[in-house]
Amino acid sequence: MSDPVAQGVGLRVGDAAGGRRHSLPPRVHRFELHGVKLAFDAGSGTLLELDQAAWRVLGDYLAQGPEAPALRSPMPGMLTAAEEEARRELDRLRESGVLLSPVTLPARPEPVLKALCLHVAHRCQMSCSYCFASGGDYGRAAGSGLMSPATARAAVDFLLGSSPRVGRWAMDFFGGEPLLNWPVVRETILYAERRAASLGGQVRFTLTTNGLALTPARLAFLDQHGVDLIVSVDGRPAVHDAVRRTISGRPTWSRAVRAARLATSTRLLDVCGGAAVGPGGGGQDRSGDERPVRGARAGPTVWIRGTFTRRNLDFAQDALFLFHLGFSRVSLEPVCGGPPDLALRPEDVPYLAGQYELLARECAANGFRFYHFELDPTGGPCLSRRMAACGAGNEYLAVTPEGDLYVCHQLVGQEEFRVGDVWHGITRPEVGRKLWQHDVSSGQCADCWARFLCGGGCRAAAFFEHGEVGRPPSLECALQKKRWECALWLAARRRGRPG
Amino acid sequence: MRAVEPADMANGGKVRTSHVEVVFSAGWHREAWRTDLPRECQECQTSCQSACKTSCTVSNQPCPLDDAR
Structure with a gap:
């Protein structure tokens, strides 16, 4: 490991050897959470924990504005001895x-395509009240709604043919409900594995499911091929069943949880608390130590993923409910749009922020893993990959059952975001180029402390809020910043712990 | 009280002085000067955040840059 301080000393903006665009000004976010005083430096990605003296000195400095040259004592005698010590320490940093x-x-x-979201079924057994896919068909209702084997193979050929040198590709089976087209899921995995192997590479698969059609035999196949799973459960039974019902109106919570338990039963690392154990009889304690237990195999993951709406603003209770059922990896997402009685409003943000804070404290105390708190700042993407969000429209595309290509799964059906099809490739490259231009180097994101954490946020959410992709979505932006604060606080709490 | 020394930062990035503790430092400010990206990263030329991934989807491992930090 090289010496970061030694590397940092003496560098000046403008010394960059090639590839330089422009510099962004210093930005420090100073905040307090659960009694802990923290400061996050957006330029270097550094998190500091401060005592009262350092908190005050840094606050005074930041109040002078970004042009202040150094953490100098304003006048001799203005600082206490402790504050003067803190000033010197901060100045050294x-x-x-x-x-x-x-x-x-x-x-x-330049972007290279490496991931596809395959909508293998624009059909679903469920009719969730908030579904952005309009019950699975994205408002398109074309044909059978099921992707044919030929279309799926063409999608694989398009992906691998677009970026043969990448060597590692990603495919997500999505819908609707992808398990309603199980033969195509199965055949596509086998076909993609063969094609990728012929190029000396491999494909990583993910499948997002409501779980209703997950069987032990299907799970065994998915396990064998290392398919990561995302199983949808919204939390408490009443919360889940209020919005996630079958087309005929029947509740689904019990079936969804049964499927989630089935999925975690073969994926030992995702089970905690002793409520469920893997085939080796192991489990995982609540100490926060996430190391594999003896006999466990590393393998595909499973996340329990739900949605919260205005009906369950106390969503932390739903996350905790899932954790206490034994699921150690949980994600709950704010509803994207939805009908007026479900859609989140700006005035909900303070309450929701409190829910994230509560959840962070529980994660610290019990070792739970909440998706949006999994920061990994020193092990994640490098800076050039943190400057933009998901790569939608360029590195990542969605494929409809008919083979049409859209910039992302949430924008399927929005004609202006259709960019081609799997047989003819990209026929409207200008759409992707427009999306690629939006990164955190300009606009309001350039001055934000979270710029390299979120990369500017979800373009689809921006489109649905503003009618354009260039401005960050305001509600999502506010919630993301709170989540990052909680994640940073958790990082401070977890430092020095094993795993 | 003692000042923060380079050796402190090399010790897993954990620094404790009288008033300030460095919890972590990702070192993003230094990456703009990097010219020694591993070959696999130069060839990759992709975004690790594609498809909502948070780690390198090329190697399915933490970014190789981390070893160079």
């Missing part, structure tokens, strides 16, 4: 480049 750090943005490479 500033000099070493990890605090109040400007950053020169690296050039972003």
Whole structure:
């Protein structure tokens, strides 16, 4: 490991050797959560925990504005002895480049397609009240709604043919409900594995399901081929069944949880608390130590993923309910749009922020893993890959059952975001180029402390809120910042712990 | 009280002084100057955040850059 301080000293904006675009000013976010005082440096990606003296000194400095040259004592005698010590420590960190750090943005490479979201079924057994897919068909209701084997093979050929040198590709089976087209899921996995192997590479698969059609035999196949699973459960039975019902109106909570338990039964690392155990009889305690238990195999993951709406603003209770059922990896997403009685409103943000704070405290105490708190700042993407969000429209596309290509799964059916089809490839490259231009180097994101954490946020959410993709979605932006605060706080709590 | 020294940062990035603790430092400010990206990263030329992934989907491992930090 190289010496970061030594590397940081003496660097100046403008020294970059090639690939330089421009620099962004220093930005520090100073905040307090659960009695812990923290400061996050957006330029270097550094998190500091401060005592009262350092908190006050840094606050005074930041109040002077970003142009203040150094953490100098304003006048001799103005600071206490402790504050003067803190000032010198903070100034040392500033000099070493990890605090109040400007950053020169690296050039972003030309995008290469490497991931597809295959909508193998625009049909669903369920009719969820908030479904952005309009019950599974995205408002299109074309043909059978099931992807044919030929279309699926063409999608694989399109992906691998678009980026043969990548060597590692990703495919997500999505819908509607993808298990309603199980033969195509199965055949596509086998076909993609063969094609990728012929190029010396491999494909990583994910399948997002409501679980109703998940069987032990299907799970065994998915396990064998390393398919990551996302199973949809919204939390407490009453919350789930209020919005997630079958087309005929029957509740689904019991069946969904049964499927989630089935999925976790073969994926030992995702089970905690002793409520469920893997085939080896192992489990995982609540100490926060996420190391594999003896005899467990590393393998595909499963996340329990739900949605919260205005009907369950106390969504932390739903996450905790799922954790206490034995699921250690849980994600709950704010509803994307939805009817007026379900859609979140700006005035809900303060209450929702409190829910995230509550959830963070429970994660720290019990070792739960909430998807949006999994920060991994020193092990995640490099800076050039943090400058933009998901790569939609360029590195990632969605495929409809008929083979049409859209920039992302949430924008399927929005004609202006259709970019081609799997047989003819990209016929409207200008759509992707427009999306690629939006990164955190300009606009309001350039001045935001969370710019390299969210990459500018979800373009689909921006489109649904503003009618354009260039502005960050305001409600999502507010919630994301709170989630990052909680994630940073958790990082401070978990430091030094094993695993 | 003692000042933060380079050796402190090399110790897993954990620094404790009298008033400030460095919980972690990702070192993003240094990446703009990097010219020694691993070959696999140069060839990859893709975004690790595609398809909502948070780690390198090329290697399915943490980004190789981390070893160079």
